[in-house]
Amino acid sequence: MVDLSRILAGPFASMILADMGADVIKVEEPILGDESRGFGPFKDGFSAYFISINRGKRSVTLNLKDRKGKEILKELVKRSDVLLENFRPGTMKRLGLDYDALKSVNPRLVYAACSGFGQTGPLSQNGAYDLIIQAMGGMMSITGEPGGAPVKVGASIADLTAALYTVIGILTALRVRDQTGVGQLVDVAMLDCQICILENAIARYVVANEIPGPIGSRHPSVTPFQAFPTRDEYLVVCIGNDRLWQRFCQAIRRPDLEKDPRFEVNARRNENYEVLRPILEEVFRSRPAEEWMKLLEREGIPCGPINTVDKVVSHPQIQAREMIAEIDHGSLGRIKMPAFPIKFSLTPGKVDRPAPRLGEHTEEVLVGLLGMSREEVAVLRQRKVI
Numbered sequence: 594m595v596d597l598s599r600i601l602a603g604p605f606a607s608m609i610l611a612d613m614g615a616d617v618i619k620v621e622e623p624i625l626g627d628e629s630r631g632f633g634p635f636k637d638g639f640s641a642y643f644i645s646i647n648r649g650k651r652s653v654t655l656n657l658k659d660r661k662g663k664e665i666l667k668e669l670v671k672r673s674d675v676l677l678e679n680f681r682p683g684t685m686k687r688l689g690l691d692y693d694a695l696k697s698v699n700p701r702l703v704y705a706a707c708s709g710f711g712q713t714g715p716l717s718q719n720g721a722y723d724l725i726i727q728a729m730g731g732m733m734s735i736t737g738e739p740g741g742a743p744v745k746v747g748a749s750i751a752d753l754t755a756a757l758y759t760v761i762g763i764l765t766a767l768r769v770r771d772q773t774g775v776g777q778l779v780d781v782a783m784l785d786c787q788i789c790i791l792e793n794a795i796a797r798y799v800v801a802n803e804i805p806g807p808i809g810s811r812h813p814s815v816t817p818f819q820a821f822p823t824r825d826e827y828l829v830v831c832i833g834n835d836r837l838w839q840r841f842c843q844a845i846r847r848p849d850l851e852k853d854p855r856f857e858v859n860a861r862r863n864e865n866y867e868v869l870r871p872i873l874e875e876v877f878r879s880r881p882a883e884e885w886m887k888l889l890e891r892e893g894i895p896c897g898p899i900n901t902v903d904k905v906v907s908h909p910q911i912q913a914r915e916m917i918a919e920i921d922h923g924s925l926g927r928i929k930m931p932a933f934p935i936k937f938s939l940t941p942g943k944v945d946r947p948a949p950r951l952g953e954h955t956e957e958v959l960v961g962l963l964g965m966s967r968e969e970v971a972v973l974r975q976r977k978v979i
Contacts, residue, residue, distance in 0.1 A: 594675040595620060595666070596650065597657075599627040601723070601749055602707050602783060603679035604646045605756035610675075610763070611649035612933040612942040618669060618958055619647065619949065623654040623979060626951040637925055644922065644948040645930050652949035653958050654979045657688055661978045666690060667698045668963050674770075675763055679707040682717045692778045702776040703766040707759045711782030721783055726751035730787025735794050737807040744807070754790055755783040816862040816869065817841075820899060821877040828882040831895040835859060844892040845876050918944035955979050 596607040596619045604619075604627070611617040621627050632642040653669075656662040667690075670676055676695065678685060685691040685706075692704040706712060709721020727733050727745050737744035762779035770776050788795075793813060794805040805813065810829070812818035820827045832838050835858055842851035850856050850872070855865040862869055877885060882898060889896045900908065906917055906929070918932035933942035959965045959979075973979045 594618065594677065595669050595673045597676065597678040597680070598707065599679065600629045601646065601752040602755045602759070603677055604629070605753060606705075606707065606759040606763070607650065607677055608646050608648060609756070609760050609933075612944060613935075614940065614942070615675075617650040618673075618954070619650040619652045620655050620657075620666065620669070621652055621951060623656055623952070623977060626652070626654070630951065639922070639925055641928075644925075644928060647948035648920065648930065648944055649946045650949055651954035651958060652952055653955045654952035655955075656978050657690065659976075659978050661973065661976070663688065663690060665959070665963070665973075665978070667695070669958075670695050670699050670702060672962060673699070673702065674767060675703045675705060677705045677707070677759070677763070681720055682706070682708055682710075682712045696776065700775055701770055703763055703770060703779060704776065705759055705763050705766075705779040705781065707755055707781045707783070709783050711785060712778075712780045716784075723749040723751040723783075726783045726787055730784050731791055731794065732787055735791075735805050735807055738809045739807055741807065750790075751783050751787050754786040755781055758786045758789070811866070814863065815859060816866050817873055821874055823877045823880060823882040823885055825881040827899050828877065828885055829897050829899060830889065833895065837894060838862070840892055841889075841894050844889055844894055845873075847872075847876060920944060920947050922947040952979065 594607065594610060594615045594617045596603065596617050598604055598607060599621070607615075607617045607619070619627070627643065627647070629643045629646075630640050632640050634641045655665055657666060686694075692702075692706070695702055695704060708717075709726060710716040710719055724745055727750065728743070730751065732750065733743045733745055736746055759779070759781045762781055766777050766779050797803045797805050797813065810820040812831075815831075815833060818831050818833065820829050830841075832841050838856075838859070839851050842848055850869075854861070856862045856869055880888075886896055886898065898904075905911060911917060914936075916932050916934065917929055919927050919929050922928045928947065930944070932944050935942060956967065956970050959970050959973075960967060970979070
């Protein structure tokens with residue numbers, strides 16, 4: 594796989610594929626490389642941001658504005674199943690390296706283009722970042738507390754969602770290619786992906802003519818389903834059906850709430866949320882969170898703590914699922930990072946190779962894969978092609 598992408602959405606997609614066994618050749622601009630190499634936090638001069646999403650890849654530097662650089666890329670494409678790029682639409686065409694140009698080099702090529710607004714539409718030429726897409730895609734309008742300032746989701750949800758859909762698109766196109774012998778263009782827009790995960794927000798607007806707004810931690814259609822303050826910290830409680838509600842009322846020793854016609858069924862609880870919320874807040878403030886969790890879990894009531902990242906990393910369930918990987922990054926020593934989340938019974942994913950230094954594998958790939966001599970590579974380096 595040839596990976597021309599940089600920063601987050603594209604590199605996260607290629608990281609997933611690398612974790613599943615793909616040989617990812619990350620093609621970067623000479624000298625500067627992927628811009629995210631300059632993003633903090635840093636450890637001994639290395640970007641932890643870059644390291645966390647570029648593991649398992651080989652780095653090759655290539656000047657794609659140089660004629661020879663383009664020729665080398667085409668030679669790589671001839672030997673590849675997939676090319677991934679996340680440039681602004683039109684950039685690859687101006688370089689003479691767009692899908693139409695490369696499919697003649699390799700008709701079996703799956704060419705994945707992940708951009709802010711996609712290859713078509715009035716905004717296709719616009720640049721985009723995660724924050725812009727969260728804002729334009731409606732995500733920020735439904736995130737935060739009622740009446741509060743606009744708030745972004747804590748993680749880069751627009752970039753990461755686009756990465757996941759890009760992987761789905763690539764794997765689907767590869768499956769189709771196996772059946773037809775022909776590759777295709779996979780066009781993924783970050784904005785499109787945000788629309789797909791708006792979930793019931795669009796349903797509420799279309800069906801109920803309601804424009805959803807931020808509602809804190811609560812669920813728009815299920816009550817109670819949110820975070821509650823306890824004596825010491827917040828606790829999340831999810832009462833997903835009326836049967837759970839009945840058990841919940843018994844568990845918190847408020848059987849009167851179960852019989853109250855305002856709260857008997859979920860639809861009524863939702864209608865009377867503003868009445869029910871302060872009642873439950875008062876109940877939960879009577880004990881610390883740990884006590885409530887033990888009591889509720891004993892009764893089979895779904896609940897959980899709001900863990901900070903340090904608690905997430907050391908959590909027994911996370912440890913049992915081997916979700917924190919630790920790999921050797923040479924001079925940096927052992928580095929911890931999120932592991933691969935899908936558990937295959939026969940072909941497990943693995944995190945066993947660190948993110949590459951800029952151009953670390955240029956000679957290895959050009960000599961080993963393309964059959965160049967070391968003298969030819971030296972000339973390319975002298976000409977600043979690599």
